[in-house]
Amino acid sequence: MRRPGERWAVSAATLLVIVAAVSAILIAGGYDTSRALTALWNGAFGSPYAVLSATLVRATPLLFVGLAVGLAFRAGVLNIGAEGQLLAGATTAAAVGLFLGGFPRPLALPVVLIAGAAAGSAWAGVAAWLKQQFGVLEVISTLMLNFVAAYMVSWAVRGPLQEPTHVYPQTVELADAVRLPALFAGHRLHLGFLLGLALAVALWWFLMHTAAGFRVRAVGAGASAARSAGGINAARTATLVFVASGALAGLGGASEVTGVTFSLYEGISPGYGYSAIAVALLARLHPLAIVATALLFGALESGASAMQRDANVPSVIATVIEALVVLGVLALDHARASRES
Amino acid sequence: MADTFGDFLQASVRTATPLALAAYGELVVERAGIINLGLEGAIIAGAFGALVGAGAGGIGAGFAVAMIAGCAATAVVALVVLWLRADAIIAGTAVTMLALGLTGTLYRSLYGAQGAALSVPTLSPQALPLLADVPWLGRALFVQPVITYALYGLAAALWWWMTRTHAGLALRAVGERPVAAFAAGISPVRVQALALLFGGAMGGLAGGVLVLAQVGTFAEGMSSGRGFIAIAIVVLGRWSPLGVAAAALLFGVASQLQYVFQSLGWSVPYQLFLALPYVLTLLALAGTQRRAEAPAALGKPLDDDTR
Numbered sequence: 001m002r003r004p005g006e007r008w009a010v011s012a013a014t015l016l017v018i019v020a021a022v023s024a025i026l027i028a029g030g031y032d033t034s035r036a037l038t039a040l041w042n043g044a045f046g047s048p049y050a051v052l053s054a055t056l057v058r059a060t061p062l063l064f065v066g067l068a069v070g071l072a073f074r075a076g077v078l079n080i081g082a083e084g085q086l087l088a089g090a091t092t093a094a095a096v097g098l099f100l101g102g103f104p105r106p107l108a109l110p111v112v113l114i115a116g117a118a119a120g121s122a123w124a125g126v127a128a129w130l131k132q133q134f135g136v137l138e139v140i141s142t143l144m145l146n147f148v149a150a151y152m153v154s155w156a157v158r159g160p161l162q163e164p165t166h167v168y169p170q171t172v173e174l175a176d177a178v179r180l181p182a183l184f185a186g187h188r189l190h191l192g193f194l195l196g197l198a199l200a201v202a203l204w205w206f207l208m209h210t211a212a213g214f215r216v217r218a219v220g221a222g223a224s225a226a227r228s229a230g231g232i233n234a235a236r237t238a239t240l241v242f243v244a245s246g247a248l249a250g251l252g253g254a255s256e257v258t259g260v261t262f263s264l265y266e267g268i269s270p271g272y273g274y275s276a277i278a279v280a281l282l283a284r285l286h287p288l289a290i291v292a293t294a295l296l297f298g299a300l301e302s303g304a305s306a307m308q309r310d311a312n313v314p315s316v317i318a319t320v321i322e323a324l325v326v327l328g329v330l331a332l333d334h335a336r337a338s339r340e341s
Numbered sequence: 342m343a344d345t346f347g348d349f350l351q352a353s354v355r356t357a358t359p360l361a362l363a364a365y366g367e368l369v370v371e372r373a374g375i376i377n378l379g380l381e382g383a384i385i386a387g388a389f390g391a392l393v394g395a396g397a398g399g400i401g402a403g404f405a406v407a408m409i410a411g412c413a414a415t416a417v418v419a420l421v422v423l424w425l426r427a428d429a430i431i432a433g434t435a436v437t438m439l440a441l442g443l444t445g446t447l448y449r450s451l452y453g454a455q456g457a458a459l460s461v462p463t464l465s466p467q468a469l470p471l472l473a474d475v476p477w478l479g480r481a482l483f484v485q486p487v488i489t490y491a492l493y494g495l496a497a498a499l500w501w502w503m504t505r506t507h508a509g510l511a512l513r514a515v516g517e518r519p520v521a522a523f524a525a526g527i528s529p530v531r532v533q534a535l536a537l538l539f540g541g542a543m544g545g546l547a548g549g550v551l552v553l554a555q556v557g558t559f560a561e562g563m564s565s566g567r568g569f570i571a572i573a574i575v576v577l578g579r580w581s582p583l584g585v586a587a588a589a590l591l592f593g594v595a596s597q598l599q600y601v602f603q604s605l606g607w608s609v610p611y612q613l614f615l616a617l618p619y620v621l622t623l624l625a626l627a628g629t630q631r632r633a634e635a636p637a638a639l640g641k642p643l644d645d646d647t648r
Binding site: 025029030031078080126130133134136137139140141143144145146147148151152154155158159274277278281314316317318319320321322323324326327330331333334337 | 376378417421425426427428430431432434435436438439441442443445446447449450561566569570572573576610612613615616619620622623626627628639640
């Protein structure tokens with residue numbers, strides 16, 4: 001176990017490397033670096049609007065999928081299907097939400113959210129079942145299921161769920177009864193963010209302070225040792241974690257549909273499920289740290305949009321930074337491992 | 342009607358060509374025991390490299406730079422996985438994100454937002470005499486860009502290399518039992534590194550085909566998941582050179598069906614056909630694992646005693 005002080009030092013160093021890398025790319029691209037970085041900062045934190053309608057809104061889905069990937073990786077389940085599970089959750093939440101729009105909110109909204117979570121866990125459940133029953137590598141199966149989910153959304157918004165005029169490939173807007181309420185009047189931040197925070201704390205408590213959480217960590221640390229020394233049913237634990245991970249991602253999709261977009265359309269996720277890997281890894285799979293990294297990446301992505309608007313810097317630069325973060329974490333891990341051995 | 346069908350088959354082979362190129366690279370990588378999720382990154386790097394290379398020195402240079410760019414992308418995967426001993430899945434995902442982000446950033450920086458107007462010369466289809474006149478299949482298989490013919494030769498050469506040479510045997514040994522391969526004097530790290538570089542070059546070539554034989558320009562994210570499709574193709578093709586060819590063709594056919602339905606005026610939900618190959622891949626996976634067709638050490642990191 002690493003000391004907390006060292007963890008903070010590593011995170012600070014990573015942050016520094018990110019800033020240096022961004023500056024290097026900006027200088028190499030011949031951009032006005034100070035103007036770009038100012039735009040980045042202002043877009044992320046510069047105003048109440050930036051924080052409450054951009055950064056935190058963007059961080060919310062990253063928090064859900066980050067927790068999903070973090071939980072799965074903890075148990076050694078390489079779930080790279082958070083994207084598909086999120087889409088399954090979003091689609092189901094939209095379908096159920098369209099159906100329940102006429103019911104009172106305290107009744108309808110929880111049902112919609114639970115339906116989204118259930119769909120996400122079912123989507124992950126397919127991969128979990130294939131793994132347990134046939135030994136199919138979850139990396140490949142979850143990847144395939146991501147594509148199937150994307151085509152499913154594409155079909156749903158042009159078929160059964162399309163708005164009645166059949167002009168736009170999207171659903172009609174959800175009724176107020178199935179929308180997550182905004183936290184601040186005039187801002188986009190919604191209750192889903194608080195739900196994500198609560199789940200992060202709950203997940204931390206579960207992993208660190210319960211017997212079942214200990215079993216999850218033991219399986220992740222080494223399935224065969226957990227089996228032989230701890231008498232843990234490793235396969236069953238991994239399957240349950242897989243399904244729970246899918247539920248978190250599915251809930252993230254439901255939260256986007258009911259809290260931000262209010263309708264379903266293709267491209268509802270700009271790759272949240274893949275960014276989630278960076279979010280979870282930078283946080284070292286720690287649920288509370290995932291809150292921090294989700295906020296960081298939410299700020300980064302909102303700031304990057306502002307940077308494109310104000311300083312003409314392509315916003316895809318955010319993807320470059322996320323990738324560098326992951327590679328940086330891998331390199332740091334190597335440095336630490338070789339120092340210890 | 343016959344014309345429509347001929348067009349359909351020809352278009353299917355055209356769509357399948359970059360998929361098959363990338364899949365043959367991935368086949369070699371997976372036979373060495375690694376799943377390379379950085380392949381998508383190699384393809385987009387190759388596509389961007391093709392644009393830059395062809396702009397500077399014509400089509401030949403375009404293909405050369407495409408392969409180098411693809412190689413560079415998977416060299417990062419090799420470095421991180423084999424030297425830093427990191428997880429291949431995470432490293433591959435990171436490299437794909439890096440390549441998608443970097444090519445997008447560079448493209449906009451170098452060519453501006455109006456870059457779409459930028460175009461490069463493309464390879465046009467060359468009919469092979471006699472063969473092109475074979476009914477039904479002639480036009481589909483033998484009225485294609487030269488690169489497709491190169492693919493046929495390469496597929497045959499790869500089959501021969503993998504099944505009939507010592508080097509091919511060494512590759513498969515590393516993917517099955519790295520410890521045994523190591524004991525026999527083979528360096529699993531070296532084999533996996535070379536396999537990854539080859540896979541990257543093939544991915545880069547696939548990206549080059551997109552730009553230099555099909556679209557004629559670069560677009561952000563134009564690899565659009567072909568690297569992941571190639572991984573599916575290798576699985577569906579059950580890790581054999583012949584199977585990969587058939588699976589690539591199936592994916593090509595599935596993606597062209599939507600246009601056939603459109604031209605026939607059928608309102609079939611085409612997304613179902615696009616999703617079908619992935620579902621087939623999942624079914625194939627469930628069916629193959631018990632018969633142990635997958636390399637036994639696929640996706641497992643190398644032990645310390647094989648280094």
